[in-house]
Amino acid sequence: MAQHRYYFAAxxxxxxxxxxxxxxxNETPEPVCRLSTLRIALGVADGNSWRFIVGSPQWQWNTTYTLKAQITEAGASLWLNGKPLGESAGGFSAHSGALEIGMTPSWASGATDYHLTAHRVSIRTGKGKPVNVPLAESSATVPEPVRMFNPETFWGQPVTRKGFAPALPVTIEATFRLVPLPDWKRFQPYIDRYGQCRYVQTVDKVRTDADLQRSLQQEKRILAQWGTPSDFDRFGGYLKAGWREQGTGFYRITRKGDYWWLVTPEGYPCFYLGVCSVPALLWERTPVSEREAVFEWLPPREGKTAEVWGKDVWGERAGTDYVCLHAVNLMRRFGDDWKQQSVELAKQRLLTWGFSGAGKWDRLESFPCAPVLGHWDVPNLVRHPDIFDPAIQAQFRESLRRQIEPLRNSAWVLGWSVGNEFDEIITREEIRQILRLPGAPAGKRSLMDYVLENLYRNDLSRLVQAWRVTAHDRSALYNAQPNPPEEDIEALRCFYADRYYGWIYRTVKEIDPNHLYFGFWIVPGWWENEEDWLLSAKHCDVLGYDRYAPDFADDWMKRLIARIDKPILCGEFSFPAWHEGARAYGRYPVWAKDEADSGEMYRQWVTNAARHPACVGVMWFQYRDQPLTGRGPGRGNTLVIGEHFAFGLVDFTDRPKWELVKRMREVNLKVAQIRLQAMRR
Structure with a gap:
């Protein structure tokens, strides 16, 4: 399956x-989006709902097209080459965020057989003059085979305009031609035996195993020169704060004036600095099936390298083979003892670079970590387990107990979380599906009981009229297939989410009352509405969240934080280096020019986080770079499948990115002082 989206203006x-x-x-079940299925879409929102105008023209190669969209007080309209594609009546509510021109989102950047060329975008708002934006091809100096890893580079360099305040009418015009994308297969193989792109040439490229050994010896000298900081306890607590709490053997929370602090098991104040997915010895793997020709060399499937292979590692049940080439690099560096030496070096690196410990998604023995629990072995009602069903409750509780028990008494666990990001959001559509379920499962009955008793004050006749169902008693209501109004769906959604999050929080604390609970790493904005933020905060000790943004907190984020009286902890943020596509890695929505730029962005982000009274820590995503050919899931004869970003503190050959980590270390060693100084102001 492939999905691709390109925003002329958004x-x-x-x-x-x-x-x-x-x-x-464009969306297709095939591996590549074709010109024949390409659509134009204009989306307009009025504060309550979205409406769309969609056109599917018969496209022709190398033909110049002019696209025009207009939004007025009365509605919206769309034309192609002067011919109307559709119109939609309704209002418009403006968004105050940045205007994005020529952007391909990371979640819809699948392969295509076409791209735009010779194009420009013009936007006029109100009675102002039009703003013309020519979109030249980006990375034009990058060799063509390297650009094939990022086909969006053929589409033009995206432009961001801040401070754009749309006034009606808004008129958008775009001129473009559609041309075939070059055939990527003629450059095979792409990946060398070290997992690098064969067509990328840098002075520090690994060409022999001896290069790996030389870089390891150089690193050992630098780490010894820098040394492990002596101002922190083994859990990341700051020894020179001038105050200390009673140590309890576990991380906990305290408040000094307006400032929240983590307190380490030994009682010292801590602003936690973590790194996700460490040591990631055999993660992440890249899909191999149906595209073996992409690789110059693949390791043997038996013997010492047998374990770097895996099948259906995302649980897709498609018989897809995956391989972990960075693990082979670790074998080349460290020999038979590669796992233990990689683990010990990872610990030394993080401590030397000023980090407190690990973050989400992996852990190191006798090292701080933040494990993410799951409920993959508990059946879902729709998207989540039915916690209104006593049998499901018991199964869910036992699953959590099994996961927690091995580390229940460990001082190294920062805290627990269950699930991750949008997967744990209770959506309106989920509520609709529950209400349409045949029979009367416990979750459906609970929703019906709530709406009847709380929204309609036990007035069944009023409820069945509003829901357009026939039911003479509660039993018949349970078996109905209702069509509730939107306001009832939202009320039921909040009720269900409140009960679901509350049950998980109480259950985790019953199993383990000593460790903190962070919720499910909610992503601000990736939800139904702000009620999700408030509901998540209600059922945790520290509100864990993920935020991929250039700043720690803009005005909107500050307002969200101010709405809750809880400490917060950022579980993922990152600024992977892009190098204008010259290294073949993907361009993340929030990217840095190079490693030095990434380090400077980190410095500012962490400094601002440390100065915020509510924030008690942040975690960088992640320890290693992802495979150039993507981490999956999926299969097919395409060059990149899934994420392929340079998130890492170390590259794919296990070498530190010195321009990044030296800047990280500088601010990491000062962050406790920065927070203390902010607290004293």
Missing amino acids: QYNWQGRVGFYLSFE
Whole structure:
């Protein structure tokens, strides 16, 4: 399956139902999006809902097209080459965020057989003059085979305009031609035996095993020169704060004035600095099936390298083979004892670079960590287990107990979380599906009971009229297939989420009352609405969240934090280096020019986090770079499958990115002092 989207112009908040976008959209069950299935879409929101105008023209190669969209007080309209594609009546509510022009989102950057060329975008708002934006091809100096890893580079360099305030009418015009994308297969193989791109040439490229050994010896000298900081306890607590709490053997929370602090098991104040996915010895793997020709060399499937191979590692049940080439590099560096030596070096690196410990997604023995628990072995009602069903409750509780028990008394566990990001959001559509379920499962009955007793004050006749069902008693209501109004769906959603999050929180604390609970790493904006933020905060000790953004907190984020009286902990943030596509890695929505730029962005981000009274720590995503050919899931004869970003503190050959980590170390060693100084102001 492939999905691709290209925004000619976009300024919107999807969950907030505000703003507009004009885009190309394509989705297909095939590995590559074809020109024949390409659509044009204009989305306009009025604060309550989205409406769309969609056109599917008969496209021709190398033909010049002019696309025009207009948004007025009365509605919206869309034309192609002067011919109307559609119109939609309704209002418009503007979004105050940045205007994105020529952007391909990371979640919809699948392979295509076409791209745009010779194009420009013009935007006029109100009675102002039009703003013309020519979109030249980006990375034009990058060799063509390297650009094949990032086909969006053929589409033009995206432009971000801050401070754009749309006034009606808004008129968008785009001129473009559609041309075939070059055939990527003619450059095979792409990946060398070290997992690097054969067509990328840098002075520090690994060409022999001896290069790996030389870099290891150089690193040992630098780490010895820098040394392990002596101002912190083994859990990341600052020894020179001038105050100390009673140590309890576990991490906990305290408040000094307006400032929240983590307290280490030994009682010292801590602003936690973590790194996710460490040591990641055999993660992440890349899919191999149906694209073996991409690789110059693949390790034997038996013997010492047998364990670097895996099948259906995402649980897809498609018989897909995956391989972990960075693990082979670790074998080349460290020999038979590669796992233990990699683990010990990872610990030394993180401590020397000023980090407190690990973050989400992996852990190191006798080292701070933040394990993420799951419920993959508990059946879902729709998207989540039915915690209203006593049998499911018992199964869910036992699953959590099994996961927690081995580390229940460990001082190294920072705290627990269950699930991750949007997967744990209770959506409106989930509620609709529960209400449409046949029979009367416990979750459906609980929703019906709640709405009857709390929204309709036990007035069944009023409820069945509003829900357009026939039911003479509660039993018949349970078996109905209702069509509730939107306000009832939202009320039921919040009720269900409140009960679901509350049950998990209480259950985790019953199993393990000593460790902190962080919730499910909610992503601000990736939800139904702000009620999800409030509900998540209600059922945790520290609100864990993930935020991929250039700043720690803009005005909107500050307002969200101010709405809760809870400490917060950021579980993932990152600024992977892009190098204008010259290294073949993907361009993440929040990217840095190079490692030095990434380090400077980190410095500012962490400094601002440390100065915020509510924030008690942050975790960088992640320890290693991802495979150039993507981490999956999926299979097919395409060059990149899934994420392929340079997130790492170390590259794919296990070498530190010195321009990044030296800047990280500088601010990491000062962060406790930065927070203490902010607290004293």
